[in-house]
Amino acid sequence: MTTLHTISKGPSSKLLESCLSIARENDALLFIEDGVYYSSELASESSIPKHQLLFTLEEDIIARGLQHSILNKFETINYRKFVELCTFHEKVINWF
Amino acid sequence: MTTLHTISKGPSSKLLESCLSIARENDALLFIEDGVYYSSELASESSIPKHQLLFTLEEDIIARGLQHSILNKFETINYRKFVELCTFHEKVINWF
Amino acid sequence: MTKPKKMFTFISRQAPYGKDRARLCLDAALAATVFEQKVNYVFSDDGVYQLLKQQNGGSIGSKTLGSALEALDLYGIEDVFVNEASLRQRNLNSEHLLIKTIPVTNIQLANLILKSDYVINL
């Protein structure tokens, strides 16, 4: 029983901190919209989660010019995989 | 020549930090809307500015039930004083 | 025989008045009670500011959210929780709070979410 969390604001919000305070170790995190800055080495003050699986949305990365700065811990996925993640995890919690 | 800065989001934004990075020592800061949480002892992680004159808007404080928790460094003002501050300072910069 | 109840958990994370999110969350939870489902309500992060006593939205031409929260009890939502870490970070304790809430840790919240069928996070 795992949850997919989507995070759609960047590091200048406190969204990731809120999410991590109640996410479980085997949950997955998907960063979308301005959330993709979290997945870039060009992000300020972002503390990368230790345990969870980390995904980041390709379309949002390309829009923002982040394609060459994505951190290794993140898997870059497209919308089809976004949909698949929603079906794979029993629950989806959206953080916005 | 002094500037009035208005801050209208709470400590979970990074608005005050942004403002302080370019505000001058003799500027004045006015906290409105959710910004009034900065002026309360019930605010998380807020670092109170050292130098600037600090004002906080009474109507927003009363709405939120903060009237008994305002920190000493802040002067509580009403809309008439808000207008007066805008005329007193040569420049007004709104942070939102 | 009736269908088994599903469990809804509403997490209200925003301060009142500055945005409409706190109100949206409350209205949705009240709507859920009509369906005779199990409803949990959680105040977390800046959402704990909604619980402060002596709010008076009238001073800014708004309805008072604190008063509206009393509807949770009227509508039969008994499991109202508050994130104790969020309270502590804001120097708040139960004496500051307008309605009766059950303090929970982050781990208890994670477990509540695990048990829930639906989580509305606003």
Added chain:
Amino acid sequence: MTKPKKMFTFISRQAPYGKDRARLCLDAALAATVFEQKVNYVFSDDGVYQLLKQQNGGSIGSKTLGSALEALDLYGIEDVFVNEASLRQRNLNSEHLLIKTIPVTNIQLANLILKSDYVINL
């Protein structure tokens, strides 16, 4: 004799695409050039992300803001500044940037604001 020019300073603090604020700030600055005023443009905080190379808004059905920034030069806005502390916090340097900008310290920014007649802060 013409009226003395006034100095406008636009501070663009938001990342592109997630919100419309970056675009609003640019459009307003371009409008100011028509009035033949002195116009400064400053990228600060998350606004420095607007300057990244290889943006392609098309992938999310949006116009590419990075390309639109080239209008600053076309419209004769020469004094384009970037907050060097904001760059540093994001591990960015001038090689990452799409258009030519003048790095400034917070103190220089404070002085620029002091000299300005009007400050638009978005």
Added chain:
Amino acid sequence: MIFSIVIYSAPYTTQSASTALHFSKTLIGEGHKIYRLFFYSDGVHNASSLTIAPQDEKSLQAEWDTLIKVNKLDSVVCVSSALKRGVLSNEEAQRQGLTGHSLRDSSEISGLGQFIDAYIHSDRVISFG
């Protein structure tokens, strides 16, 4: 699988409505079902019929409209959100003596019961805000 989508934000001002549209199209492309689109708060502006997109930009409202009609989706705008934001059905506009309606005929106005009902009848509800 059966999905419902909840949209809390207006087009243009933030990216969320655009993301929701892209996600919904992908869902359908992948063979999933959409039980309901529910537009809440500023999301109701996605169903406005009066908008005019700039010439070089897409109309998000027109794209929602097409998606809903082609796939015969159930699309609901929250009544309390819609009325105070000026998104009105023909009936409501006439009842109030106003100058015109502003809700596309691909969506209908209803209450928050439809929001809860969407959760109960879907395998997953994905929210965009």
Added chain:
Amino acid sequence: MIFSIVIYSAPYTTQSASTALHFSKTLIGEGHKIYRLFFYSDGVHNASSLTIAPQDEKSLQAEWDTLIKVNKLDSVVCVSSALKRGVLSNEEAQRQGLTGHSLRDSSEISGLGQFIDAYIHSDRVISFG
């Protein structure tokens, strides 16, 4: 003193439009002049004529309308913001063959030049977002 007010946000969704209204009323009460109200981005919804306030809440749009008319204020909504958000003048709605107009007659549609012009002709411009 001469003020102008810029409003970036819609009523209800955030508090800012309400703060701007309260501030503008106080300005006038204190004897100051308002050169212009300028509604930008989601702020254009403040000038919508189609909104129906809940019975127990004030209509912010109606209050702006009254303030503008009583004090004969110049009130401008940004044209590019307004068209894509469905806030249309009578002429624009007719030109597009749409079902009705949605802009109150107390405001007029114009370009960003009016935004810059407001700065040049005011002692202070206060923004609410």
